[in-house]
Amino acid sequence: MSSSDEHAHSARHPHLAEHFETIQQQDYAARLGMWLFLGTEVLLFAGLFLGYTVYRHFYHATWHACSQALSLSLGATNTVILISSSLTVALAYWAVKVGKRNLALGLLAFTILCAIAFLCIKYVEYSHKFHVGELPGKWFRAEELMQYPAANMYFTIYFLTTGLHAFHVIVGMSVLIWVMKGIIKGRYTPDYFVPVELGALYWHLVDLVWIFLFPLLYLI
């Protein structure tokens, strides 16, 4: 009995935590936990999308005019950047799974560069808005949009949604840096890659939110 216990113990996966029976059970729990968290993230943004919907319903002309005031080219560039970074992070996950360590690191580094490029473009957009006074609440002072009622509410929602999204970009970047560190240390291999998978999932969520924010804020 004791020898079989010892046997089972020696066969334990090096990354299997004490409280799990098997690595499959641990992976299952980790994935379920991540999807639950992503579900709460969807609902976090849902509140802001609801605010957008209500104000858009009340101030339709204002919403139309203000969305035209945003830079379509910068918004579209950021969309392409995020979609491409979603591709590279998916490829990086694949590369870890098949053991192409250096390729995975390169792809993750590219993804992080995309995140930085996204934030730089966001900074250009924000600084322009600060300059012309397209700001939330009492700070709103954009002359050409003054005639539209509640134009400041558009920019309240603009800054809340894109600000929360930009925060997610920063968090996602940090997660990917942490994943890279794990790969460099040799922690994630074809035998154990669930943390890479979960980090990639988080980055895809960042892309997912932007896929809805971009048309709603910039286009219509």
Add this chain to the structure above:
Amino acid sequence: MAEATTTDSAHANDAHQHSTKSYFVVWIILLACTVLTVLTGRTDLSHLFPSANIVLALTIAVIKASLVVWYFMHMREAAGTNRIVFVTSFVFLLVMIFGVFGDLWTRSPMTLPYHTPTTEGPEIMVPEGGHHAPAHHE
């Protein structure tokens, strides 16, 4: 030990050795959808049917999001529980938005925050130095 090794390698193998081709195909479709939504986004399509713009833009966004979730996020290989968990959050998002729409669509005009007073209805009291509505200075 032997048993553990087989399950481990089985685990690594069921890790879907599909090629990376599908990722690139999805990426191309996502870029094409982005081009389509940018081209149609700021053109007025309301002659087709009212609010054609938002319907088209949201349809494209839903297609893009589904592709990301299904292929990039590997929902197609995810366990049933995980699918239910994630999809449920979208169900509740829709419940919340359409629940509120029940209010918005059935409001009497007088309860709208930005309402142009008409001769038929009672006047709306606008506080002194209150909000600037175009109806009052046109």
